[in-house]
Amino acid sequence: xxxxxxxxxxxxxxxxxxxxxxxxxxxxxxxxxxxxxxxxxxxxxxxxxxxxxxxxxxxxxxxxxxxxxxxxxxxxxxxxxxxxxxxxxxxxxxxxxxxxxxxxxxxxxxxxxxxxxxxxxxxxxxxxxxxxxxxxxxxxxxxxxxxxxxxxxxxxxxxxxxxxxxxxxxxxxxxxxxxxxxxxxxxxxxxxxxxxxxxxxxxxxxxxxxxxxxxxxxxxxxxxxxxxxxxxxxxxxxxxxxxxxxxxxxxxxxxxxxxxxxxxxxxxx
Amino acid sequence: xxxxxxxxxxxxxxxxxxxxxxxxxxxxxxxxxxxxxxxxxxxxxxxxxxxxxxxxxxxxxxxxxxxxxxxxxxxxxxxxxxxxxxxxxxxxxxxxxxxxxxxxxxxxxxxxxxxxxxxxxxxxxxxxxxxxxxxxxxxxxxxxxxxxxxxxxxxxxxxxxxxxxxxxxxxxxxxxxxxxxxxxxxxxxxxxxxxxxxxxxxxxxxxxxxxxxxxxxxxxxxxxxxxxxxxxxxxxx
Numbered sequence: 001x002x003x004x005x006x007x008x009x010x011x012x013x014x015x016x017x018x019x020x021x022x023x024x025x026x027x028x029x030x031x032x033x034x035x036x037x038x039x040x041x042x043x044x045x046x047x048x049x050x051x052x053x054x055x056x057x058x059x060x061x062x063x064x065x066x067x068x069x070x071x072x073x074x075x076x077x078x079x080x081x082x083x084x085x086x087x088x089x090x091x092x093x094x095x096x097x098x099x100x101x102x103x104x105x106x107x108x109x110x111x112x113x114x115x116x117x118x119x120x121x122x123x124x125x126x127x128x129x130x131x132x133x134x135x136x137x138x139x140x141x142x143x144x145x146x147x148x149x150x151x152x153x154x155x156x157x158x159x160x161x162x163x164x165x166x167x168x169x170x171x172x173x174x175x176x177x178x179x180x181x182x183x184x185x186x187x188x189x190x191x192x193x194x195x196x197x198x199x200x201x202x203x204x205x206x207x208x209x210x211x212x213x214x215x216x217x218x219x220x221x222x223x224x225x226x227x228x229x230x231x232x233x234x235x236x237x238x239x240x241x242x243x244x245x246x247x248x249x250x251x252x253x254x255x256x257x258x259x260x261x262x263x264x265x266x267x268x269x
Numbered sequence: 270x271x272x273x274x275x276x277x278x279x280x281x282x283x284x285x286x287x288x289x290x291x292x293x294x295x296x297x298x299x300x301x302x303x304x305x306x307x308x309x310x311x312x313x314x315x316x317x318x319x320x321x322x323x324x325x326x327x328x329x330x331x332x333x334x335x336x337x338x339x340x341x342x343x344x345x346x347x348x349x350x351x352x353x354x355x356x357x358x359x360x361x362x363x364x365x366x367x368x369x370x371x372x373x374x375x376x377x378x379x380x381x382x383x384x385x386x387x388x389x390x391x392x393x394x395x396x397x398x399x400x401x402x403x404x405x406x407x408x409x410x411x412x413x414x415x416x417x418x419x420x421x422x423x424x425x426x427x428x429x430x431x432x433x434x435x436x437x438x439x440x441x442x443x444x445x446x447x448x449x450x451x452x453x454x455x456x457x458x459x460x461x462x463x464x465x466x467x468x469x470x471x472x473x474x475x476x477x478x479x480x481x482x483x484x485x486x487x488x489x490x491x492x493x494x495x496x497x498x499x500x501x502x503x504x505x506x
Contacts, residue, residue, distance in 0.1 A: 068488025075485045079430035150488075179427060186423040189416035196409065200323030203408040247326065 048123040051135040052114060056142055062114055066107050072150045073103040080160065080172065087171040095163050102159045106152045113151075117142060184229065188213050191230040198257065199250045208245045212237050221268045231261035232268045313349065316379050317342050320386045327405045328398040341389045349382055376447075418444040421469070428466065428489065429482040442473045 057065050077099045084091050091099070117139060124135045136143075145151050161169065192210050195201075201209065216233035235258050242251050321342055325335065387406065391399055418440040425431055425439060446469055466489035475483060 068485075071481075071484045071488050075429060075481065078481065082430060179423075183423045183427060186416070186419040189412075190420045193413045193416040196412070198319065200319050200326060202327055202405055203412075206408075206412055249322065 047125050047127050049126055050118070051121040051124040051139060052118045054124075055136070055139050056114065056117070056146070062111070066110055069110055069150055069152060070103060070107045073106040073152070073156055076156065076160075077103060083172060083175045084168055087175070089165070089168045089171050091168075098163050099160065102156060102163075106156060109155070110151055113142065185214065187227075188230050188233075195254065195257065199246070199253055201246075201250070205245055205250075209234075212241060219269055225264055225267055228261055228264045229268055231258055232265050234258050235262060235265060310350070312375055312379060313346060313382055316382055317346050317386065320383060320390075323405075324390050324402065327402050328394060330398075334393060337393055338390060341393065342386060345382065345385045345389055349378065349385070414444045417446070421446070424467075425474070425478075429478065429485050431482075435477050439474060439477045442477065443469065446470065446473060 053059075060068075077096075080099070081091055081096065121135045121138050125131045142151070145154065160172075164172065188210060192206055192213070195209075196206060199205075213230060213233045216236045218229055218233065221229050234254070239251065239255075242254065246254065321338055324330075324338060330338065391402065394402055421443040422431070422436060422440050425443075426436075431439065448467065448469065466486065474486070478486065
């Protein structure tokens with residue numbers, strides 16, 4: 001067909017090429033039509049999406065998601081085992097077996113829940129707000145579970161509580177409290193380092209500010225406001241105490257920086 | 270016809286080759302950094318004032334020396350302003366997706382200014398003052414680096430329970446991660462129940478953690494905290 005002597009014009013007038021073009025056009029139309037037909041038959045509307053995939057799995061497959069949940073549950077048991085050993089209250093073989101079985105349960109419960117949700121919600125039309133609302137209402141409890149940590153964590157924590165003896169439970173809660181305190185102290189250092197970029201404090205000033213922040217008691221802070229605790233603590237330091245180790249300009253800058261956090265003061269006690 | 274076919278196939282193959290970088294290119298083209306040079310100027314002026322105040326706080330200088338400090342500051346800032354504005358934006362790859370780090374240019378300029386100012390200030394100080402100034406600068410750097418390391422170690426410990434021998438090597442490696450500078454990150458650290466994990470380069474911790482711990486880390490949702498000039502200004506004040 002593509003010989004050296006043929007020009008474009010000559011090719012266009014060749015009846016063989018006409019036939020080839022017709023075949024090509026018919027084949028193309030048939031492919032497009034069959035594509036449209038299959039969409040109609042199988043209901044593959046491009047606007048319809050798997051709601052569970054979109055809002056729960058967030059792009060992951062069911063298998064990889066399940067794997068990551070099991071990994072997190074396993075990590076929790078390994079950590080617990082270590083804490084108990086360090087605190088001279090090691091887990092008994094029965095306790096460990098029960099917890100390892102619970103790890104498996106996390107995976108299978110998730111699989112079961114996801115299958116049920118998929119059956120209830122299925123595909124959702126993204127152009128239909130009502131359809132989306134209905135789907136979200138069904139998925140809401142599962143989404144809330146995800147917000148509180150890994151899916152199934154709450155149930156797993158209950159199993160841990162039932163499995164441990166009184167002494168072991170106390171040991172675990174002490175260890176967790178210590179970790180939270182460590183975290184809070186580390187965050188205070190980070191906050192002071194950030195404030196320092198603005199205040200240009202000397203070594204002694206930084207140390208004093210850290211000390212004063214850590215002295216401020218906080219008895220109750222909602223989970224979602226934990227991040228604001230160091231700022232609220234700074235706001236609670238009496239101005240006179242700040243003036244004792246910071247110069248006038250620094251105090252003014254610090255208070256201006258902390259002003260937006262005043263709105264959280266009532267909620268953090 | 271043959272030429273047309275060749276051209277089309279070339280175009281198609283070029284498109285397919287460039288597809289992975291498409292997101293970043295599109296972002297760069299359609300979302301330019303907002304008034305980057307103005308924001309940058311403001312930040313540099315503020316940094317200059319902060320460095321000046323820090324020096325005067327550490328070393329009590331007489332009035333004539335203070336005037337020299339101001340003159341040196343103006344000079345360094347002026348020299349930096351004459352250089353063309355830096356609108357450099359790094360493209361960061363994270364789990365296959367590309368993100369823009371708009372603050373990279375401002376950060377490098379800020380660092381340059383800080384170093385130049387400190388060098389010039391040292392020239393104005395006597396030996397004793399220089400020693401005091403240097404030790405305060407070192408303490409400031411150390412405090413910053415340690416606080417980054419502490420925060421990240423606690424985060425790792427909370428998420429994957431570190432063993433004693435892992436703590437120091439991990440702390441040293443993580444202290445080099447400049448992403449920890451962002452105040453935004455410490456907000457996320459506080460949320461213990463969250464699945465959030467900052468986008469720390471994996472090479473910093475893969476050699477220290479064991480296979481089980483890495484499996485857990487991979488299961489967390491990595492959130493990219495966008496750092497552009499505005500965010501930089503807002504969170505680093």
